[in-house]
Amino acid sequence: MRAAISLLVLLFSMCGAQTRSTQTEVQTESQSTGAAAAAAEVSPQLDVSAELKELRDMVVELRVTLRYTQDELIVMKAENSDVKERLVVSETRLAAGEAEVMNLRKETAAQSADLRSVAERLAATETDMEQVKNDTAAQHTDLTTMKTEVMNLTKENAALQTRLATTETEVQNLKMANEATVTEVEELKMDSAAHEQELAALKTRLAASETGIDDLKVENAAQEAELTAVKTRLAATETEVDNLEKITEESKVAFSVGLTDSGFIEAGDTELNLVFSRIITNAGEAYSSTTGFFTAQVRGVYYFRFTVMDLLASRYMAIRMFKNGQQLMGLHEYDTDGYASYLSSGLTVQLEVGDEVNLRIPAGSRLYDNVNNHSTFSGFLLFPL
16 A cells, blocks of 8 residues: 555656656757747657656556555455454463363362272272172082082982882883773683682782782882972972072171261260261171161171271370170370371171170260271171071
């Protein structure tokens, strides 16, 4: 735009200068030559007119070009304004994206910390589960042996039933033979005079057949008694297998719980029953997060373990384990540095169905816990009795 305007100004200046120069030359020649110059003046004036016309045409073309250039400049200004607006929007979106990336990085760091904590807890749980799997494998081995015995008894029962069916078939055949013999005897009676010796022989044969039938009846009665005994043994075995399966199902008892995520738990002037409210594992639902008591659902031998923590600054920390209200063990610790101190121990206890186990802290004592589960209580069934 500025270049076009400068070109127009330059052309106008050239046109004016050329016109003034031509007029001055004409006047000078007119004064010096007189009448002769008047005749020659016509040709230069025509040349100047032609040049002026060409310059005017060029000015018109330049004006048209200037108008198009001005229109293009307006369009470019509008496009430039639109680009600036889009640039502002892009910068705003970029700032929002950077803020979101920072938030995601913070969330990723927090999730990584939680993941490490979960991995540690998972490793401890897998160790406990491995022990439970070993116990379950032993129980499954015993159950497999019992099932094998039941299968053998079932096969033996099937063989006895086959023999019984064979015996019944033989008895039926003997009955049919006996019926044929009776018919034959009736026929022989009609000819008794002529066939007394044959009749005696037939009687002998009949007596022998009847003796065989009696023997078969005795053997059949013995087989029925044996079959009844086998059925009784089979029923007792199936009942025992059902009881073993029920015990195996009920013996899946294991729990691990955390104390709290709220910081300190402190006893007042009296002893305080501890309620571990953070459930980590509670297979069998034997532990109550409401009362803090573990209630045995199966008669057997159990293992219990606890770990508790406090920040001791010239004070005592103590804990006790109870079974049905009777103290089983107690631990205490004293420290002055104000850093974390731990108490940890475990017991193997035989429990009857309905027995209860819980933890308490004496009056004036306290414990500490948070989401990291510094204070935990765990237990599981070693084997049923």
